[in-house]
Amino acid sequence: MVMSQSLYISLKQQHPDALIDVLAPAWCKPILERMPEVHQAIEMPLGHGDFNLLGRRALGKELRSQDYTHAFILPNSAKSALIPWFAGIPVRTGWKGEMRYGLLNDLRPNKKSFQFMIERYVALAYPKAQMVNSSSLGGMDSLPKPKLHIDGFTQGHTIEKFELNRDRVIIGLCPGAEFGPAKQWPVEHYASVADSMINQGKQVWLFGSAKDQVTTQAIKGLVSPDNQKHVFDMAGKTSLIEAVDLLGACETVISNDSGLMHVAAAVGCQVIGVYGSTSPQYTPPLAEKVAIVHTDIECRPCFKRECPLGHLKCLKDLAPQQVLDAYQSL
16 A cells, blocks of 8 residues: 555656545555545445455446546456446556456556566556556656655654653664564564664664564563663554554664555655565565665575474574664665
8 A cells, every 4th residue: 555655646747637536445544644646545345355246336336426537456356446347437457467358448468577566556657558667667766655744743742642752763663574474573683673772872662553562562571671661662552543653753663574664664764674584576665765684595585474494594593783784874
């Protein structure tokens, strides 16, 4: 969802008067509201994986009254293309995916000619004949990067609500990984980095969902007792949009390869991305200042949720000093 903003920016650059509505799950709405290019977010009432043909038909018919001229379908599934087809939107653009012939009438066949997800999104904003491969876009540096709006008043209120402060430089840690344990840097390594940062006069904020509370509590528990007063565990306590505002207050965010890593990049933080089983070759953090850390063992990246060899060496052997060195380089 964060990276899709690059498409909206590209569309606005070409068509400044266009109104862009985004159909997405309800939890995405706060993110979309921070994108100036988006006119309105439309709540998708159907859950992920829910085919529900009648429900999609009803929603499509409901959208007909809006007289949309173009639809951009970012997921690859056939069911995602049904709603704009039922809505009768004249131009329906998307990449070749699951049996979408007919559902899409501006079908793009060469997705794999574009390495990065952001390239694949932005390429949809341009005519098919113009977009042959990555070089057609002029390189990653020339692409518009996601930039979520941070309102200073709202941010200050959020900091006050959680009894936080900016007395020290803020380092954010995002130690969760919805994908699975093969993306999750060990808690003892995060705790070691937290201790080092606090010893340098900084404070540490921990981010994540309620599912990550066991992880964040373990990290805080491993920080030296004298330093724990400078560790603030926000996991499961904030709404998504509150987390966005708090991440925006961080100088640097150290994160597993996760959604919050991309949010941190989009709110202007320095980002250190910690990679285990995955690779930044498809969805790197798009921050102005970014460092990627990983091990070079021969079995990575395997892109598995759990280590197929059972040792997680790609994460365990990634020493805290590597992250600290990356921080100094930034």
